[in-house]
């Protein structure tokens with residue numbers, strides 16, 4: 001793109017004018033600076049913006065609570081008892097799963113623990129969990145504590161795969177090589193869909209196949225992948241996956257998370273699982289019997305009755321994805337991120353390094369940037385951006401993450417960002 005790149009602001013505005021998805025921006029509430037003008041928001045990778053319709057969706061459930069009280073579980077437009085059924089089909093489409101393989105419950109780390117209770121079963125010499133060296137801390141803490149729960153030592157059982165010498169990203173072949181050589185010791189591979197610091201989108205099918213070939217199970221953390229990149233969990237053959245809905249799915253802080261269990265594990269009586277009444281067969285749930293009769297599908301992993309007020313925004317978000325179309329969103333995402341990349345290379349190539357893979361297939365909308373002159377200069381730049389009301393985010397040790405989100409960001413935002421950085425670094 002860079003050889004024929006038009007650097008003018010007019011060009012960015014023209015691309016926005018031709019963008020068939022531009023009206024979706026109007027459906028979101030954009031944060032404002034103290035003077036009332038809009039901020040440049042590039043942080044959908046951390047917390048997606050509030051859809052205007054979220055307030056009314058929560059209000060609908062408050063109304064149902066007001067008017068129906070306990071009967072709202074069974075009556076009204078959206079009975080709470082079957083609320084998951086309103087969401088799971090559209091959610092399953094986003095991750096490439098069958099509806100009965102998906103359930104919305106709890107939060108990401110809680111779901112990760114529930115999945116590891118079932119799918120981390122160390123036995124004999126096969127007791128290691130494989131993760132990436134820069135795993136999200138919560139995942140690492142969860143894995144470490146699960147290993148300890150089995151009376152094992154993380155120093156022996158937690159294996160962290162590092163990028164090869166001098167690299168910031170991990171090649172799938174490094175994972176494959178490790179598993180080929182040491183696979184008989186690995187019980188579980190837990191891998192991210194999109195890496196939170198580098199923005200690298202892994203080939204999930206390769207990772208899952210390598211794990212299975214070695215005789216291990218495989219789970220994915222899709223926090224930075226869902227709503228950002230095309231996913232096909234069915235094709236990947238993953239055993240389980242977990243994700244949150246407050247990033248690219250715009251469902252609000254601490255929103256209810258997603259969980260996927262591949263159907264080959266449904267109805268297995270040999271799998272250990274933590275039980276609660278919401279995991280029972282709906283037909284038996286209100287018989288109040290002592291025996292746990294599992295629901296079919298991923299629902300059997302549910303524990304409690306779901307927080308409907310927190311789930312209402314997910315309904316709004318999934319509706320937006322359906323109306324926009326995942327294909328069109330991906331197309332815009334690829335184009336907008338490539339535009340931002342080309343602007344950075346052309347205008348800031350001497351000052352900024354882009355860590356995120358250049359291969360469009362191996363990234364989502366996030367670009368992870370490093371100021372070449374060092375961490376301190378990166379911190380200063382980030383603070384200058386913040387003071388100017390521009391919101392990327394900072395991840396230690398030295399990464400500025402910028403995510404132009406196709407539902408609400410504009411090509412002009414990318415242009416403004418690059419010109420602002422140029423001014424600060426100039």
Ligand SMILES: Cc1ncc(COP(=O)(O)O)c(C=O)c1O
Pocket residue numbers: 107108109110136138139192196221223224244254
């Ligand atoms: C990759 C990844 N995993 C796990 C988490 C933890 O999520 P939660 O606090 O919802 O459990 C996050 C949160 O940002 C994340 O980015």
